[in-house]
Amino acid sequence: MLPLILPLLFQVTPVAPIIKGTALPPPDADTAAVLAPVERMFAGLAAHDAQAIRAELRPEGGATVAIEQPDGTRTIRHLSWDEFTAGIKPGAEAFEERFTGPPAVEIDGDIAMVWGPYTFLLDGKPHHCGVDHFDLIHDAGQWKVLNVTWSQRTTGCEAA
Structure with a gap:
């Protein structure tokens, strides 16, 4: 009798895995607070203002770029x-970086992540695109960017 009952006791109902980037969203105020330093970094880039960008950063962090050339290298x-x-200097070029859709925002206590496809426009035309990934830390009542990692390619880019 036990061999007949055991499979019933440990029967598992199959559940489809959660698709990446589709966790339940945090409350809107939390999402807005996490996105704010990222948006200010984008605004600092558009204004050619390195100090405005630095104001959003944790000093111990850094940036990593994964570049894909048209030839695949x-x-x-x-x-x-x-x-x-260092490359953010006053100039006549119009810079604009923007997400091409709503980014995924994940928050757990004092850490957060923002992930989303972006396009970088130079003088209003797509220059490169990829995915931005920001790691943020909440400290002393403020969200700061600890690290930014992005992929960068020049093919398949669209204006957002």
């Missing part, structure tokens, strides 16, 4: 925040 480069912001 790939390069990964890590930058300190000083190296990352």
Whole structure:
């Protein structure tokens, strides 16, 4: 009798796995608070203002870019925040980086992640695109970017 009952006791109902980036969203106020420093970084880039970008960063973090060339060669480069912001200088070019759809935002206590496809526009035209990934830390009542990692390609980019 036991061999007949055991399979019934341990029967598991199959459940489809959760699709990446589709966790239940946190409350809107939390999402907005996490996205705010990312949006301010985008605004600092558009304004050619390295100091505005640095104001959103944790000093111990950094940036990593995974570049894919049109011929398929790939390069990964890590930058300190000083190296990352060194290229942000006053100029006549119009920079704009924006998500091409709503980014995924995940929050757990004092850590958060923002992940989403982006397009970088130079003078209003797509220059490169990929996926942005921001790691954030909540400290002393503020969300700060600890790390930013992005993929970068010049093919298949659309204006957002």
